[in-house]
Amino acid sequence: MNTQAVLSLDDARNLSVRVLTRHGFSAAQADSIAQVIVAGQRDECHSHGLYRLPGIVETVKKGKADPAAVPDVSDHAPGVVRVDARRGFSPLAFDLGLPLLVEKTRRQGIAALAINHCFHFTALWPEVEAIASEGLAGLAMTPSHSWVAPAGGRLPVFGTNPIAFAWPRPQGHPFVFDFATSAIARGDIELHHRDGKPLQPGWAIDAEGNPTTDPAAALDGAMLTFGGHKGSALAAMVELLAGPLIGDLTSTASQAFDDGAKVAPLHGELILAFDPALFPGAGAPENTERAEALFTAIVDQGARLPSQRRFAARTRSDASGVHIPQTLHDTLVALAK
Amino acid sequence: MNTQAVLSLDDARNLSVRVLTRHGFSAAQADSIAQVIVAGQRDECHSHGLYRLPGIVETVKKGKADPAAVPDVSDHAPGVVRVDARRGFSPLAFDLGLPLLVEKTRRQGIAALAINHCFHFTALWPEVEAIASEGLAGLAMTPSHSWVAPAGGRLPVFGTNPIAFAWPRPQGHPFVFDFATSAIARGDIELHHRDGKPLQPGWAIDAEGNPTTDPAAALDGAMLTFGGHKGSALAAMVELLAGPLIGDLTSTASQAFDDGAKVAPLHGELILAFDPALFPGAGAPENTERAEALFTAIVDQGARLPSQRRFAARTRSDASGVHIPQTLHDTLVALAK
Structure with missing residues (x-):
């Protein structure tokens, strides 16, 4: 039932x-x-x-x-907003930092929002969508807990390390994607374990580094990145930009802080915003047309834009x-x- | 012989x-x-x-x-340098734009270099390495010619759209990667065609959208992105950020400009730089330690850092x-x- x-x-x-x-x-x-x-x-x-x-x-x-927790917003540098989440969850820290990020981006052309010391459980698309609703492009990334092995390795180092991007469109929803740089979400491994279902090949390795489709062996071993050495390289970039660059924890350090409690990870997040109006060619109608022609070329051949299913669900739920x-x-x- | x-x-x-x-x-x-x-x-x-x-x-x-061509460098916005390459090749445009990019990044924390109207044939790692040698992190991307189909499609829309990243390290070479968002380089398809060798599965589809390992069928059809829908999403991001954002051509528009000449693509390039000294936690030794611990965790388990083979070759050639x-x-x- x-x-x-x-x-x-x-x-x-x-x-x-x-x-x-x-x-x-x-x-x-x-x-x-x-x-x-x-x-x-x-x-x-x-x-x-x-x-x-x-x-x-x-x-x-x-x-x-x-x-x-009361997040502390500071004007850290001409192109950098910092929000210290003070061990609260990330959404309020983002909401309080967004206005200054938008203001700086409209002045500089490009700006960054660094959120520190936040517990993180959310998808990143709500944040990049909020940036796109201001007419800006947004790019966000965050580490998590060290569950994912680097390409060619067998021990977990990276988090699931999602990357999300949004591009504003003149009509309707923005172009948005949000994906983990791991082959699959951590929760999917756990759901397969609970339901006794085998994993798909390429998702994980066991503790000896051998490919496995056994969820229990995967939980003892490591998850893999998507896209082999390229996904692994991107996962490392997320660790560096949303970790040491902003004075915060890598996935391994965050896992150590968790110390077996198995709760939401504590770490940082980096969000970039770009103002098309301050880049070359601003206001030229052919730029919007070129972007829209790209989307048309994807959709017209029967391929889907990322988030297309999500926006359809939104219409239903509304x-x-x-x-x-x-x-x-x-x-x-x-x-x- | x-x-x-x-x-x-x-x-x-x-x-x-x-x-x-x-x-x-x-x-x-x-x-x-x-x-x-x-x-x-x-x-x-x-x-x-x-x-x-x-x-x-x-x-x-x-x-x-x-x-x-004499590239024209302009101070476009507080966070944006623009170089109009004036239909010359990209390397001189980058070399002339770099000093102002570095200066802006050291003032703003983050800045962008938009190169317009350049013919592009180079790898991107020399550029992000040049940024890293200034103690900054660098991220570069560029479209090319439309040879690559979006995930779920069959017609070429994207270029091979490389992304490169460098992170400065206190000793030795920076952490650097540079990869095409296509499954393989265009030149590799052409080399397989010349040598009559079959492609690997997952590299390409034929004109009907079916998977193929026949290089001739692939050249008539389309290449695929790496990493399925995630690689496809990244390829679209490169088109948008290094195309319409900076007032320049998408891979499809660049292909149209080429008009069958089959020469190096004409388009733009976007390069971002980040100054760790202007982000939160600047100067805290544990940030450098966390980044170095990440690299150690990769190397100590026998996995390779990206570019490791390239740096070994450099030592030999020097x-x-x-x-x-x-x-x-x-x-x-x-x-x-």
């Missing part, structure tokens, strides 16, 4: 806020987190939807995260609400009491 | 300069191009070495490129010169006359 509960977006948001404030989150923290979680549910990214709430509460219960398993709904209602 | 000619680095540079100046290149253009070509040969990236010279000369002979086929040497000597 997989009965489903149907919630309006407002109901989903209110329930999320109630769960969070019941566990010590400040109103500001709860609002920012609920916004991101409901956006994930709305877009049918179930692994980043309401399902995340129990884990977020757990991260606080274990004493790692500060649910009432019209008729979100569906979550009744058991999850029961858990959340209990957590809100 | 594969006899080899051995040249010192100085001899290789002088021969390259003679070939170029003999065909109308200004001294400044010839010097910058020779520098990059000899660096490619020195690092045993043969496809970016002296082998390129006949093609460069051909691009000029066909009337596409201006061998005496000691004993470069080896090129005698036939290529004969061609170059004839071109220099």
Whole structure:
């Protein structure tokens, strides 16, 4: 029996806020987190939807995260905004840093937002979409916990290290992608383990470094990056730019800080924004036309743009609400009491 | 009989300069191009070495490129340097733009160099290495000609769209990668065609969109990106950031400009630089230690850092010169006359 509960977006948001404030989150923290979680549910990214709430509460219960942290925004350099999340979760830190990032980008052409000391559980597309809604292009990246082996190796070094990008379009949704540089999400390995299903080849290796499709062996071994040595190189870049560049932890250092608690990772995040109006050729209509011609050339041959499925889910959810398993709904209602 | 000619680095540079100046290149253009070509040969990236010279000369002979172009450097925005290459080749444009990029990066924390209207044939690692030698991190990308189909499609839209990154290290060579977002280089497909060798699966599709290992069918069809839909998403990002963002051509538009001449592509390039000294945590020794710990964790398990083979070749060539086929040497000597 997989009965489903149907919630309006407002109901989903209110329930999320109630769960969070019941566990010590400040109103500001709860609002920012609920916004991101409901956006994930709305877009049918179930692994980043309401399902995340129990884990977020757990991260606080274990004493790692500060649910009432007040992020500190500072004007760090002409092209760099810094937000110290002070061991709170990332969404409020991003929301508070965004206005200064946008302002700097509109002045400099390009600027960076460095978020430090944040617990991170969200997808990155809500952030780059927020940047695109300002008419800017956005690029975001963050390490996680060291679960992923480098190409040619057998021991975990990298996190799942996602990269997300958004490009504003004159009509409709922006061009957006958001993917892990690991072959697959960590949660997928765990779901296959729970369900006793074999992994696909290329996702993981066992503790001896041999390819494996056994989820238990993969959890003892390491995940692989997507795209062989190229994905591995990108994963290293994410570690460097969203770690040492911004004075924060690599995935290995973040894992060490976690110290077996298995909660959301604590580390940094780097977000870049570009203002097309301050780059060469600004305002030339053929630039917008060239970008749109690229998208047309992809769609017209029957290929999909990244995020196309997500935007279709958004339209459905805006019209008729979100569906979550009744058991999850029961858990959340209990957590809100 | 594969006899080899051995040249010192100085001899290789002088021969390259003679070939170029003999065909109308200004001294400044010839010097910058020779520098990059000899660096490619020195690092045993043969496809970016002296082998390129006949093609460069051909691009000029066909009337596409201006061998005496004087690039125009402008201070476009606080965070953006623009160099109009004026239909010359990219190396001199980069060399002339670099000092202002470095200056801006040291002031802003992050800055961009947009090169417009350049003919492009080089690897990107010489550029990001030059940025790293200033103590900055560098990220470069450029489109090419539309040879590569998007994930799920069958018609070429993207170029081979390389991405290169460098991170400065306190000792020795920087951490550097430089890879095409296509599964393989265009030149490799052409070499397999010439030699009658089958392609590896996953490199290309035929004109109907079916997987093929036949190089002729691949040349009529399309190349594929590395890493499936993730590589395809990155290829699109390169088109947007190094095309419409900077007022320049996508790979499809560049191919149209080429109009069957089959010479080096004309388009733009985007290069970003980051100054760790202006990001949070600057000067904290643990940041350098964390980055170095990442490299140690990769190398100590027997995996390679990207560019490790290239740096080994550099050491060999610095000691004993470069080896090129005698036939290529004969061609170059004839071109220099």
